[in-house]
Amino acid sequence: MSELQQQRAAALHTLTLACDEQFGDGGRFTRVFAPGRVNLLGDHTDYNEGLVLPVTLGRGVYQAGRPATNRRIRLHSVNFGESLVFDLEDLPTPQAGSWASYVIGVVREFMALISLDRGFDLAIHGDLPAGAGLSSSAALTVSTALILEELTGQRLPRQELVRLCQRVEQRYAGVNCGIMDQFVCALGQAGHSLFLDCRTLAYRHIPLQFTDYRLVVIHSGVSRGLYGSRYNERRAECDSGVQQLRRHFPHVKSLRDVDMKMLQSREAGLEDPVARRCSHVVMENLRVRDAVAALLTADYPTLGQLMTASHASLRDLYAVSCPELDTLVDVCLATEGVLGARMTGAGFGGCAVAVVENAGLDSLSERVKTQYQARTGCEPAIFPLQGNYACGVL
Ligand code: ADP
Ligand code: MG
Secondary structure, three states, X not given: OOHHHHHXXXXXXXXXXXXXXXXXXXXXXXXXXXXXXXXXXXXXXXXXXXEEEEEEEEEEEEEEEEEOOOOEEEEEEOOOOEEEEEEOOOOOOOOOOOHHHHHHXXXXXXXXXXXXXXXXXXXXXXXXXOOOOOOHHHHHHHHHHHHHHHHHOOOOOHHHHHHHHHHHHHXXXXXXXXXXXXXXXXXXXXXXXXXXXXXXXXXXXXEOOOXXXXXXXXXXXXXXXXXXXXXXXXXXHHHHHHHHHHHHOOOOOOHHHOOHHHHHOOOOOOOOOHHHHHHHHHHHHHHHHHHHHHHHOOOHHHHHHHHHHHHHHHHHOOOXXXXXXXXXXXXXXXXXXXXXXXXXXXXXXXXXXXXXEHHHHHHHHHHHHHHHHHHHOOOOEEEEOOOOOOOEEO
């Protein structure tokens, strides 16, 4: 069994034990999985109608569910060690962002489209670090939607399921998120990254050929503290750039309609920091296109260079990195065999992603554990991508 398969077998074993303990007899469980994700390239482009290139992970959220004979819903979270019982007619309103709020949010939104005539038993177990920027929340909502499809026998068109899960994050967790996380979680394929156009939602699966190279996700050990306020600030700065550019270029509806020539033209007259924010977005979209071309020809050195350039841009132009992430990327880049590295996700903490030659994997782990920790005092967690999974019924 590969490491990836062992990891899955262990997660499913834990889930099965929890079902026995919590729910006992009463029929067979259906099991589903939805993966977390890491974004290879294209950060802060999604809400600017831009391009992104995420990849699903081998880790995510597992759920086991079965129909009840009555209208009672029993939920159990293995990770949180918590259980909830309530009636289908009387769904509670848990605290926004709590694990139950995502699950109940999906149940509510699902019931607005498809009626549930019975309650159910549902156990949830994840093997992703939560709140690390690897989209455990999307894995939770998508897996909940999948289990409801199985319990009712009614399937939603995939993109409708994606939108439903995005609404749940917005309404029940209070996160004004874009669509990337739910989209890749629900539509990503094993062995591929997903090239997504956030303006049209056109997408393409791009094969990953990791015979000689590995992707490695490294959590910086820094939680995303400033995330909320700075995220909104960046969104406002991009909006301001669009407003100003539109005076000279009336066709501009979002930064997607902008190129470097327009940004640099004297008429545009953008001032800092808006000019730098806009430059990042415009250049990052170009890098995503170049990265897709590189992946299609298995040109991993070029992919690595694009990732490293993206980090510099997120640090210097978009100003969403932090000293720990910069140190982490420096340590990665100073390791032999590393082709490129960058922070990934919204920033201000969370994870970095690196592409490394197989032979360099061990020394990368070693150096991150010793040097990064010594320089920052933060404890990293390292997740080499052994392979990745699509969501689905198991
Ligand atoms: P991220 O999506 O980057 O991991 P978020 O803050 O968006 O971070 O989502 C994390 C939240 O999602 C957790 O605090 C928890 O409420 C919920 N969650 C994630 N995974 C699980 C899980 N396995 N079981 C229960 N709740 C989970
Ligand atoms: Mg999330």
